[in-house]
Amino acid sequence: MATCDGSEARAALERSVLRRVPPLLTDLYQFTMAYAYWRAGRHNEPAVFELFFRDNPFGGGFSLFAGLSDCLLFLQNFAFSDDDVEYLRSVLPAGTDAAFFSYLKELDCSAVSVSAVPEGSVVFARVPLLEVCGPLAVVQLLETSLLCLVNYASLVCSNAARFRLAAGPRRRLMEMGLRRAQGPDGGLTASRYTYIGGFDLTSNALAGRLFGIPVAGTMAHSYVTSFSSLEEVWPQTLVPCGGGGPIDFICLVKGWLGRVCQLLGSKTSLVREGELAAFLSYAIAYPQNFLPVIDSYSVSCGLLCFCAVALALCELQYQPLGVRLDSGDLCRQSLEVRRVFKECNKQFSVPQFESLIIVGTNSISEQSLAELNKKENEIDVVGVGTHLVTCTRQPSLGCVYKLIEVRGRPRMKMSEDPEKSTLPGRKSVYRLLDTDGRPQMDLICLSEEAAPKAGVSLTCFPLGLTKTLQTVTPAQVTSLRLDVFTCGQITFPLKSASESRERAQISLQTLHPHHKRLQEPHDYTVALSEQLHSLVSDITKGNSKGSNFLLSN
């Protein structure tokens, strides 16, 4: 396990990976639209999009926002290669004006500005998380890539936060989902954002190297089953931790095995020679890192082997780490394992056995973790793979990127599905805190409105309760978004994974327990200012200048 957060070298490395997102990784219709704007001479009209999601994921009351660093690096490096443009020439309709391709070759984000919620912040449905301003054709072209970078990052980060809440603060959580993710980059993304969401460790070595996430892991079943005989153990000796001549370790372990079997009323003949050989061999290679998986054949056999080897290590003044359980009833097994550890200490006076850890890994879901928390067990570290990285309960967050203003005029999409409608106009978003410093409401205003003031009452329309005017007096007011990208330059320090992780923890701590509980949370209020509410009403009724009906024929 190691971490080296904040180093310049790592930051550079991180950038070199993240900037690989090519601008061609987008939907083709972004180009046909950009062309139509360009053809109409509208491509440089100032336009504003905002990015948000419509429902908090996993039936919960909150989400975490993540993916911002990736977005900023993507924007900073946004440029089409000649090959990209040649490809587009080959797939866009035949009539496309050649000058459009020259235009694409010149394109960058030097006229784009972005304000955003900082990465790792607790956020809520319908609140605009990212506001992207710039030339209409350019900000349109950014849509799919930005969504792709925010959607999964925020989803898996929020999922991790829920696992963290389900696990309680004491238990350590390890992400081990690489083999179940959507390919290599999916796995890397999962490791980064589950760490930000509150996991402590990852099994993913590359994620450790790139993002400074502490890595962990010792052995798989294949290691155990690869051994069949004590003859495969080599060297057969181990030098005591404090120094001295090499000790015949096999002999030492065999001695302990006899005593352990006697203590536990087991027969040494039940022990698998291959399993014992595997443990011996690993302990000789890594005497300070001994944490075998003990259920390759059966937990009772594996536990005998573990105790024998661990006791021998203790005799040589090494500190064994613990065991991993990977199948069956983890709670029941962990209790039995702990009982045996205590009995060993009582019988053989090995205080090292008091600090042995038990790792559990067996298709852990949020639900099984919550259940595990309710049942008696002795599991110290939980490893989670599939259910964490694939977000089984809800594998998509559903972020959208909607046009809200063109040439200073508010734009709104209405829809036959009311929830697919959008909120028009440029906005400011404020988080109102109560007297305990806890978030009580997110207020969405039009950007030209004055900011709400602490201690001053205001009226607003909570979303989901149309026409219900509510009065609130915030104890504190904070602005939720910051300017992070201005005219092509990143203007907000890129946060390392561990900095964003810290923000997530603090952000979650201030959230009221009834908003963050996993089942049936209280709804957090997101409200519109009176002015924004009026604008929505006007446009919906078709009265706004911004959405004329065709009156003449």
Place this chain on the structure above:
Amino acid sequence: MATCDGSEARAALERSVLRRVPPLLTDLYQFTMAYAYWRAGRHNEPAVFELFFRDNPFGGGFSLFAGLSDCLLFLQNFAFSDDDVEYLRSVLPAGTDAAFFSYLKELDCSAVSVSAVPEGSVVFARVPLLEVCGPLAVVQLLETSLLCLVNYASLVCSNAARFRLAAGPRRRLMEMGLRRAQGPDGGLTASRYTYIGGFDLTSNALAGRLFGIPVAGTMAHSYVTSFSSLEEVWPQTLVPCGGGGPIDFICLVKGWLGRVCQLLGSKTSLVREGELAAFLSYAIAYPQNFLPVIDSYSVSCGLLCFCAVALALCELQYQPLGVRLDSGDLCRQSLEVRRVFKECNKQFSVPQFESLIIVGTNSISEQSLAELNKKENEIDVVGVGTHLVTCTRQPSLGCVYKLIEVRGRPRMKMSEDPEKSTLPGRKSVYRLLDTDGRPQMDLICLSEEAAPKAGVSLTCFPLGLTKTLQTVTPAQVTSLRLDVFTCGQITFPLKSASESRERAQISLQTLHPHHKRLQEPHDYTVALSEQLHSLVSDITKGNSKGSNFLLSN
């Protein structure tokens, strides 16, 4: 839309992308195990792993195998950089022998060989899809990366095949899930493998460029809502398809709008000026590619605008393409839209309106696609995003990579969960076909056994029915796996996405309908030869030399 399959340039491009999977993208425990093998002098022992999954996904009767090209390119390029090794030095336990890091720096797959099922083949649970032979430490190190490359590729490919079956052969399917995938690479992987699974198109431009997948797309709602007035339309003229002077296209469309409204009994005052401007502008830019999304405000308004613009295009001898519906009841809307198209043709004699297509995109799932197939509708092309790429119904395939032989001796993992046990020993896998040429059984034999012969009866043990001996006489026998990688070299031509797609279609066609039906399929039989069955029994009983119990002490 364009495709350029099979070109050398594209193949090279594809390789350049896929080979980026770095060997450090693996679980840390692969390195601790490799070290323990190395320390015991076992790292070069010949070992064999196999890769399989335990259950067919989505409650179905089959899966498609995919990800092989990625695996082969990964193997061919497998090498640790100096930076990788330095990172490992910083995270592996302090006692790790420095010579191990020199060993890692030299490592490659020149001693590794792989046999595999060809990409795009129909496969079944428990059948070993990939057999990887080589030095113990090396083949151990490959585990996570190979699983990561096969798991999601096969899952999403199989999901696509189910959507294809649900859609029926006539309807075209378009993948548009980039914004909902697990980050950029997840999206790219999804586009490639859903195409192989039977999709016809993707919205993903980069996937089009890299893999030669036909791309499609025209406009989003934001394009429509970005317009508010006919003054934004420029140029306002269009030259007829056959040539001639520019025609005032706005004027032409306004004329048609009046006639369409009259025909349909609508008022022109219901038409949104912005929506009409958007359609006009797009049609002027792309008169041969006119396929607007028509529900930005309401389908009835959008349809009026579409008909007016499309009729004007027809008058100038252009062929409009059709419309996209993105919300509400797609079936009902498509019927109404088709009715209006027919009425326009009847009234205005525009045969072009007979070939207009209707595209439907609105959170389509396998189930909603199957339901759509049962209801009357006029949808020609279905676009699928979230449910396709995230595999909502089952977001993980659960492939595993298990040790089956070391130094010529079979290895087996037993477990307290019986289904987590493995099949020991090197194997050959045969597909037995019936007299109709349809697969009837996959037979797993030990590799030293003679191949089954067509027309000769054999006895075997179907999996899941232990102790039930079954007799079968195959009409044809094919070997399921081929040698694809031998001593560090790819020995099987890498297939392009479209070649693998063709194989998938053929492979699915030969499968009996009762095995490929989406609900309650018949179980396909996977059986063990008598000899393999005996080996499993022997090892389970603990009688095999390969898994000695500790008899002494």
